Amino acid sequence: xxxxxxxxxxxxxxxxxxxxxxxxxxxxxxxxxxxxxxxxxxxxxxxxxxxxxxxxxxxxxxxxxxxxxxxxxxxxxxxxxxxxxxxxxxxxxxxxxxxxxxxxxxxxxxxxxxxxxxxxxxxxxxxxxxxxxxxxxxxxxxxxx
Amino acid sequence: xxxxxxxxxxxxxxxxxxxxxxxxxxxxxxxxxxxxxxxxxxxxxxxxxxxxxxxxxxxxxxxxxxxxxxxxxxxxxxxxxxxxxxxxxxxxxxxxxxxxxxxxxxxxxxxxxxxxxxxxxxxxxxxxxxxxxxxxxxxxxxxxxxxxxxxxxxxxxxxxxxxxxxxxxxxxxxxxxxxxxxxxxxxxxxxxxxxxxxxxxxxxxxxxxxxxxxxxxxxxxxxxxxxxxxxxxxxxxxxxxxxxxxxxxxxxxxxxxxxxxxxxxxxxxxxxxxxxxxxxxxxxxxxxxxxxx
Numbered sequence: 448x449x450x451x452x453x454x455x456x457x458x459x460x461x462x463x464x465x466x467x468x469x470x471x472x473x474x475x476x477x478x479x480x481x482x483x484x485x486x487x488x489x490x491x492x493x494x495x496x497x498x499x500x501x502x503x504x505x506x507x508x509x510x511x512x513x514x515x516x517x518x519x520x521x522x523x524x525x526x527x528x529x530x531x532x533x534x535x536x537x538x539x540x541x542x543x544x545x546x547x548x549x550x551x552x553x554x555x556x557x558x559x560x561x562x563x564x565x566x567x568x569x570x571x572x573x574x575x576x577x578x579x580x581x582x583x584x585x586x587x588x589x590x591x592x
Numbered sequence: 593x594x595x596x597x598x599x600x601x602x603x604x605x606x607x608x609x610x611x612x613x614x615x616x617x618x619x620x621x622x623x624x625x626x627x628x629x630x631x632x633x634x635x636x637x638x639x640x641x642x643x644x645x646x647x648x649x650x651x652x653x654x655x656x657x658x659x660x661x662x663x664x665x666x667x668x669x670x671x672x673x674x675x676x677x678x679x680x681x682x683x684x685x686x687x688x689x690x691x692x693x694x695x696x697x698x699x700x701x702x703x704x705x706x707x708x709x710x711x712x713x714x715x716x717x718x719x720x721x722x723x724x725x726x727x728x729x730x731x732x733x734x735x736x737x738x739x740x741x742x743x744x745x746x747x748x749x750x751x752x753x754x755x756x757x758x759x760x761x762x763x764x765x766x767x768x769x770x771x772x773x774x775x776x777x778x779x780x781x782x783x784x785x786x787x788x789x790x791x792x793x794x795x796x797x798x799x800x801x802x803x804x805x806x807x808x809x810x811x812x813x814x815x816x817x818x819x820x821x822x823x824x825x826x827x828x829x830x831x832x833x834x835x836x837x838x839x840x841x842x843x844x845x846x847x848x849x850x851x852x853x854x855x856x857x858x859x860x861x862x863x864x865x866x867x868x869x870x871x872x873x874x875x876x877x878x879x880x881x882x883x884x885x
Binding site: 557574 | 623684727729771776777778819820
């Protein structure tokens with residue numbers, strides 16, 4: 448009785464441990480998988496289009512300088528993905544402070560990014576790696592109440 | 593009884609469809625990321641199939657509401673189980689669920705020449721998210737839950753030695769999703785500790801001739817998202833062993849869950865419940881449909 452049970456439990460635990468151990472790895476080749484400079488720019492353009500069309504959150508961008516936003520976002524994603532860029536913009540905390548961004552708005556932006564990646568035919572693994580690099584920004588962007 | 597259950601289910605689904613068409617007027621909802629409401633486990637809580645997870649029903653985030661309804665059928669070698677119910681969540685903080693289970697005694701019922709072939713129970717669940725978020729932050733999402741279960745058919749449980757026809761179970765769950773955690777795929781894990789003396793989840797009553805105290809039981813789930821729409825995983829649920837008439841085995845399942853969109857999810861699983869009420873080798877298929885709003 449014990450043996451098969453023990454094995455199955457061990458299997459489940461092993462899967463969980465492996466999952467914990469394999470932290471989101473370095474951004475090696477992510478920049479290339481996103482399609483390099485052209486790919487990142489195209490992704491950002493699609494993403495900005497989605498944000499503009501998203502009635503849930505586009506009011507947050509009403510007074511945004513879109514040209515600057517676009518260039519800083521491209522720079523930021525390029526740097527995060529291990530590309531030849533250095534992010535020169537303000538910190539995520541500075542940029543979003545005082546805007547009152549809640550969980551719902553944050554999730555809406557994540558969905559717009561996922562939708563943009565789908566549109567650009569970016570594979571599931573590449574999508575996940577980029578999201579893993581962006582997810583830690585949640586704490587700097589969402590305001591706690 | 594079957595008919596009544598069917599009619600009740602129909603009414604519930606109609607209600608949910610009505611809620612969907614009305615788009616929950618003025619109540620913001622639906623903003624959490626796809627699949628983060630999980631499926632609905634057989635006791636009505638958001639979770640997998642046999643384990644309640646730390647996630648809350650529906651897709652409402654911190655200023656929103658969520659709701660879901662489910663129907664599940666489990667077909668074992670000698671028995672079958674039908675379960676259905678509804679759940680609602682508020683501000684991704686509190687979940688309240690109601691479920692009905694009907695366990696068909698099948699082979700055993702016929703062998704014993706019973707008139708009543710069914711064991712039914714109602715389950716009221718409450719789950720409170722204590723801290724954390726499934727996806728964001730370093731720590732897992734942690735929730736504490738309660739399930740109040742009430743047997744509608746206590747004749748057989750009473751005859752085999754169960755002490756109570758209703759009881760309260762408490763549990764605490766922690767769940768985490770790791771983005772690109774394994775093979776660039778999103779991986780999740782859930783650990784649940786339950787304090788219970790339920791026989792076969794309560795369908796055979798609570799406590800027994802071998803003891804009436806609640807025990808701390810371990811339940812776990814782990815899985816991987818092949819895409820954001822399809823997950824594979826497995827679950828384990830330890831069981832107490834309080835009736836001398838039959839040993840009670842721990843439960844296992846292996847599942848594939850499909851989330852085409854935020855309103856629909858389907859789970860197909862292979863479940864192994866071991867020995868159930870003296871009959872060994874109770875394995876079989878599990879199918880679950882969930883609608884969410």
